[in-house]
Amino acid sequence: MSMRDPLYNDESTASIGGPETNVPKHVAIIMDGNGRWAKAHGMPRFAGHKEGVATVVKVVKTAVDYGVDALTLYTFSTENWKRPKTEVEFILKLPKEFLGVHLPELMANNVRIEAIGDMSKLPVATRRAIQYAIDRTRHNDGLQLNFALNYGSRQEMLSAMEAVFADLNTARLSLEELDEEQFSKYLYTADTTEPDLLIRTGGEKRLSNFLLWQLAYTEFWFSDILWPDFTGQDFIDALEAYGQRKRRYGGV
Ligand code: IPE
Numbered sequence: 001m002s003m004r005d006p007l008y009n010d011e012s013t014a015s016i017g018g019p020e021t022n023v024p025k026h027v028a029i030i031m032d033g034n035g036r037w038a039k040a041h042g043m044p045r046f047a048g049h050k051e052g053v054a055t056v057v058k059v060v061k062t063a064v065d066y067g068v069d070a071l072t073l074y075t076f077s078t079e080n081w082k083r084p085k086t087e088v089e090f091i092l093k094l095p096k097e098f099l100g101v102h103l104p105e106l107m108a109n110n111v112r113i114e115a116i117g118d119m120s121k122l123p124v125a126t127r128r129a130i131q132y133a134i135d136r137t138r139h140n141d142g143l144q145l146n147f148a149l150n151y152g153s154r155q156e157m158l159s160a161m162e163a164v165f166a167d168l169n170t171a172r173l174s175l176e177e178l179d180e181e182q183f184s185k186y187l188y189t190a191d192t193t194e195p196d197l198l199i200r201t202g203g204e205k206r207l208s209n210f211l212l213w214q215l216a217y218t219e220f221w222f223s224d225i226l227w228p229d230f231t232g233q234d235f236i237d238a239l240e241a242y243g244q245r246k247r248r249y250g251g252v
C-alpha cells in the first residue's frame with residue numbers, strides 16, 4: 001500500500017502549517033491580565049494594554065503559520081464600560097492604532113478582518129478604522145481574524161431573539177423552522193464555525209459573558225500567564241494540548 005493511498009492522507013488529520021497534527025479550525029481567546037502585568041511592572045494599566053497589542057501581533061502570526069482558519073479575540077466586553085473613562089477611551093483607540101500599523105502586513109498574509117459586537121457605541125474613528133479594514137480584507141481567504149468589540153453574549157442573544165420575533169410568521173421564518181442552526185444565523189457569529197478551542201490567559205477560570213452559545217462544546221485551555229507575557233510558543237502549547245483532546249459531543 002503506497003503512502004499516497006487516501007487512507008494515509010486523511011485531510012482532516014493532515015498537518016497544515018506547522019508540526020501539529022490536529023489543528024483547531026477556530027480558536028477564541030479571552031486576552032486577560034493586562035492590568036496586572038502593568039501593576040507588576042510598576043506601570044499604569046494602559047501600559048499593559050499597549051503591551052497586549054504586541055502579543056496580538058505574535059499570536060496572529062503564529063495562527064497564520066499554523067493554518068488556523070479563524071481567530072476570535074475578546075477585545076472589549078459590554079461590561080468593560082464599568083472601567084474608568086480614561087481606560088475605556090485608551091482601549092477603544094487601540095484597534096485603530098493596531099490596524100494603522102499592521103493592516104499592510106495582514107493583507108500580505110491574506111488575513112480577513114471581521115468584528116463582532118455592538119459597533120454603534122464605539123468611537124467613530126475606531127468604527128471607521130475597523131470598517132475600512134473589513135472592506136480592504138473582504139476578499140482575503142486566509143485567517144479570519146474576528147475582533148469582539150463591545151461584545152457581550154447575553155446582549156447578542158437578546159438581539160438575536162428580538163430579530164427572531166420580528167421575522168416569525170413572515171416569509172423569513174416560521175416557528176417550525178426555528179432550530180439551533182436557524183437561531184445561530186441570528187448571532188454575530190453567523191458566518192463563522194463554533195470555536196474548537198478557547199484560551200483564557202491571566203489565571204481566571206470564567207467566561208465573562210463571552211460566546212456562551214457558541215462555546216457549548218468547545219475545548220477550554222486556561223493559562224496563568226498574563227496576556228502581555230503570552231508568547232507564540234505558549235499559543236502553540238495550547239494548540240498542541242488541543243491536539244491531544246478527545247471530543248465526544250455526548251457520544252461514546
Ligand atoms: C484584559 O486585561 C483586557 C481587557 C479586559 C480590555 P485586563 O485589563 O482585564 O487586565 P487585568 O485582568 O485587570 O489584569
Ligand code: IPE
Pocket residue numbers: 030031032033074075076077079080204206208
Ligand atoms: C474579559 O476580561 C474581557 C476581555 C478580555 C475583553 P475582564 O477582565 O473584563 O473579565 P472579568 O472582569 O475578570 O470577569
Ligand code: MG
Pocket residue numbers: 032033034202
Ligand atoms: Mg481582567
